[in-house]
Amino acid sequence: MNRHLEKVFETKEFINENGEIIPIHSETSKDQCAFLQQIIKENKFSKSIEIGFAYGLSTLAITEEVTNNNGSHLVIDKFQNSSWGGNGLSLIEKAGLRDRLEFYESYCYEALPKLLAEGRKFDFAYVDTTKQFDWILVDFFYLDKLLELNGVIVFDDAFYPGIRKALRYISQFPSYKIYSHYPQNRESSFTKKIASYLRHIPKANHLIKDNLIQLDEELSINASCVAIQKIDNDIRNWDWHVDF
Ligand SMILES: C[S@@+](CC[C@H](N)C(=O)[O-])C[C@H]1O[C@@H](n2cnc3c(N)ncnc32)[C@H](O)[C@@H]1O
Incomplete structure (x- = not known):
């Protein structure tokens, strides 16, 4: 893991480009960042997308790993400047990876259809945003269409009822399989x-x-972070349904 990122996890703060000390919160844990990096590494993914930037801990972990595969990362966050003082961007800049990161300061429901219309494709996605069922389902709807075959989507905070409910539905799609979890699926x-x-x-x-x-x-969704893999195109009948 990037030395810069290790240090932020260790000290729980970083110094932004204006020399201010930024104590971190709401971040993806170090172990979970390592989990994301492992998925990218073992699949040699190079085109990643993320919703939920905040202070940029997971963004830095993902950007670092796709850069190792000569790729780049795209992050969406409506509130990066208004709520987070632009400090996520500052973290990436200070780690020397700003040229590997594309940033959309918009709501996910605005940015995702735009990317789709542009014909963009990704092989890895990390969803760490609002915890409401309808938002997560809309994110998945677009991410599925933006995802390459064999690509992986990781949902954080899968213990929140809204996300868990969405995963109960999505995990039963014939075109997806559970890829892995962090920590393990509790039984x-x-x-x-x-x-x-x-x-x-x-x-x-x-x-x-x-x-x-x-x-x-x-x-197999009883974990706090769940990774699913797209194993086929969406071949469901128009009246397909499962109870969830
Ligand atoms: C838990 S934080 C992300 C933490 C980050 N992944 C990390 O590891 O440091 C959630 C983020 O989602 C953003 N967010 C919430 N709702 C959003 C939406 N509808 N569209 C885009 N971003 C959103 C918030 O501004 C916040 O930065």
Whole structure:
């Protein structure tokens, strides 16, 4: 990992381009950044996209790794200057990687369709933005169309109900498989036992909440960070549906 990034994780602060000390918060952890870098490294990904810049910790980790593959990174954040003082950009500049980063200061729902219309393609995406179901689903809708085959999308904060719910749906798409998690998918034999009992109740799918009939852990999304891989183009029928 970049020496500059290691130091920010160690000291929990950095000095921006104006010489001000910026204490960090809301960041992706060091171990999770290493997890993102590992995915990029093992797949030799070089065209990455991210939603949620803040102070730029994950952005720096991703930019560093795609640069090793001679690639570049694109980050979207409506509030980089208004809420974060432009300090994410400052961090990348100070790490010497500004020329490898493209930045869109807009909402994801504005930037993503624009990128699609331009015919852009990416092989890696990291979603670390708002935690609401509808926003995450819209992000996924566009990211799927922007993603190359075999590309990977990583969702942070998958323990938030809105993100977990979106993942319950997305993880059942025939064109995706779970790639990996950080930390691991948590499993419990007790909840599994209850679920297998509930499933056999007549009309269970009408009477019992979906997440009790099919557990998050069985969908392999019971982790705080979930990576999914696009293994096919979207071949679903117009009336395709799964309970989630
Ligand atoms: C948890 S922080 C990102 C942390 C960052 N990934 C890191 O590791 O340091 C979430 C970020 O999402 C941004 N954000 C929230 N809603 C957004 C939206 N609808 N479109 C774009 N960015 C958004 C916020 O401004 C904030 O910078």
